[in-house]
Every structure is written in structure tokens, then in C-alpha cells.
Amino acid sequence: MAAATSLRLYPPNSNPLIFFSRKMVQFRGNSFFSTLRSSSSRFPTSVHPNPIRKPKPKSNGAVSVHPNPKPKPSGIVSVRPIPNGNLEPSGLVSIASSIPPPPPLPGVEGVMMEYICGQRRATLVAHSVWKHIVREGDTVIDATCGNGHDTLALLKMIADDTRKGRVYAMDVQKVALENTSLLLDHSVNPDEKELVELFSMCHTQMGDVVPDGVKVRLVAFNLGYLPGGDKKMITRSDTTLLAIEAAQKILMPGGLISIVAYVGHLGGREEFEKIEAFTSKLPFESWNCCKLQMLNRPLAPVLVFLFKR
Template structure:
């Protein structure tokens, strides 16, 4: 059976993340990806998790405590556009994940934006190790979502193929704008 974009994003992360790695959850949301990343990097690894909403931090904190993986996570109550200053430049990152759109069951007016997502991607690419991956799951069925999807497509297509491989994964026969997954892998 084909995997949903979310499940496939987890498969792509599990393939490369090792104990002791440093990774990023650029949009912590309800903490599902953050908890997975924390389990994968283990107690010797580090997860930087970003979100601008207090509710996301609370939900993620609870999820991490329930899962027993709170100690290896730095919860940052700030947008992913601050990655450049929040994560030391010399930090080698194995992976990052974004869920672009809005926090489920919250204010749908608070959405990720193309310009801040681009800033985050620029900062992540300079820190990404060889064979590292940046996963973007783009939910675009809301006001502003199409603009962000267009940015991600254009950004990904312009990456030099000598340095990066980019995959897209989507269901093309489903209604209601199913999410599209992008995976950028550094060669």
C-alpha cells in the first residue's frame, strides 16, 4: 500500500538519521515529528524544534515528556526563519523537516510564509551534511498555500543537480489538495 506523505516523510528520515545526529523540526506543530526525530537521534543527539505558536510548544512539550525524549530537544519559540542565528553555523545537520501550512485545530490565519520558509531553507542547506535530507510536506489548500507551494517548486528546481537530488511525492487523483512532499538530498 502506498504511504501517505506524512508516513513517507518518516520513512525518508528513518533511512538516514543515526544516533548522535543533529536535526531540525522547522515547524514543530503538535510534536509528532519532533518526537520521532528525538527517538532517532537518541540521548546523544540533538533536535532543534521551531514554532511561533505557544500552543505548539505546549503540545510538543507534552508529547516529548510522554515519549520520554524531552532531554535531547531544544524547543524554540521562534520562527524557522531564525535558523541562521539560532543554530551555530558550524553545526552539521543530518536532516530537517517542515510541515507547511497551519497548525491543525488552531487559528488557520497563522500560516507558514514563502519568504520565511526560503530563509530557513537557505540556512539549512549550508549546514546539511552529505546524504543529509530536508523534507517539506506542503499543505496548500488554504489562503496563501499556493504561493508557498510555488516557492518550494521553484526553489527545488533551481538547486544544482551536481549538488542535490530533489524528489516530489504526491497523490494526483485525490480531492481536497492532498499534501505534496519534497525531499532535498545533498550529494
């Protein structure tokens, strides 16, 4: 009878489990053993094929832990989301919603953008431009005071402690002067109201109310009819052109003639066209003339600015 023999595959006096575990780690490139390595419980922590890195403390003492990217079956590596980003259902990171909206533009730039977007009236655009021209203590003229909104806006721009500024406001309609006075009573104190002088007269005579030697910083025209009044009482192209000529004579260099022309009522477009023809012929050495007009709103008011060099 043949004698039995035994085959030993591990060194004597060694633990067979640890011996074969180390051998499998040596063959970690083999596809068969790679399946065995997927379970970390089969290996001691010291020989784990993908050890976890210890977090490193930051300068402020805080600890930031980011696990190592692990390859996915598709070969795509997942990346941790960036700060302030949003993880979309697709797994991609979107940062569009994390970008704050641009701040509103200051001053006249913001008003112009709102006007372009249809969110501001032409008169408010004019007021915004005035603020870049008029200074405290200036002399200004409201050539068509109407219900007083332009007069009030000008008063707030020129009023100061010196009380040297003046607003000369005029209109041919008595009701317009009364409405302007009433608005001022409810909007400013008596001392401020004294800086406004109201005249019942045609704006062609504006030069008569300005004291000798005083130059005017701004002359404002808001043409058409009185809102809430008689729509048959309107400004006329012939007197408007004469008033613009009168304003040119008393305006200081660096001053502005501001015109809001309304073209939706009878006679309004003719008035605007004559103003446009007149101002387009002014010498560019002395005047900068421009207009703001909505192209697809034919009845919208038109802004005209005449800046004196």
C-alpha cells in the same frame, strides 16, 4: 440307427473352466472378450489384465500408494491431485489458492506502497524516509514543530546512550511549543526529553541555534497551519524560502531537507509552487530534488525531498 459321437474341445485330463479362461486371455484384444475381462472375478489373480502394483517403501519408511491411471470412456485420463492443490467441480486442479500471498515489503518500500494505495499519510511517508537518513547521535531540526509528532519521531531516531544527539524544534506559536512539550512528557522519559530543545522563533533563524562546527543531518518542514489551532496562522512562501536557504547552509553532505506542503488552504498552493520553482533550479551536481504528488487528488499534501550530495 446311427451311433452318437461326442466332440471334445479341451484336452483330456484338464479342467475345462481353466482352459477356456486362458484362451480368453489370449484373445484380450478382441472387443467381445474385452467385455468379459472387465470382471476380475472371472480370472485368477495371476492372470489379471491390469494387476495392482505393490506399494514401494520410501527412504523414511512411509508407504505411498498411487493407483494407476485408468482410461475413461472419453479418452481422458484422470490424474491424482497435486500436493496443496484444490480439486474444483470441473475436475481440474486449481493451485491459485495454495500460493501464499507475498510478504509485506519492509521499511520505506512497504510504506511507499501503502501511500500509493491510499493507506498511508504523507507525514508517515516522510518519517519512513528519515529513518534511512538519520543516525543515532545526529543533530536534526524540526523547523515547524506544530503538535510535536515530527519532533517525537526525530527524537526516537537520534537518541542513544552517548546522548550526543540533539533535536532543535522551533515554532512561532506558543501553543505549538506547549503541545510539543506535553507530548514529549507522555511519550519519553526525562533523560530523552533533555535531547530536545524548543525555541519560540521563526525558522529563518535556525542557523542561530546550531552550535558552531555542528552539521545537521536533517531539516524537516511541515507547512500550513497548526492542526487544531488558528487556521489564519499559516506559513508564508517568503519566509519558507528563506528558511530553506538557511537549512542549505547548515546541512551536511548526505543530509536531507524534508518538506510536506499543504495546498488545500488559502495561500498553500502559492507556497508550494514557489518552493517547486526554487528547488527545481538547484544545481544537480550538489542536490537531488524530487516530489511525491497525487495526480487525481489536487488537494492532497505534496512531499518534497532535497538530498544534499
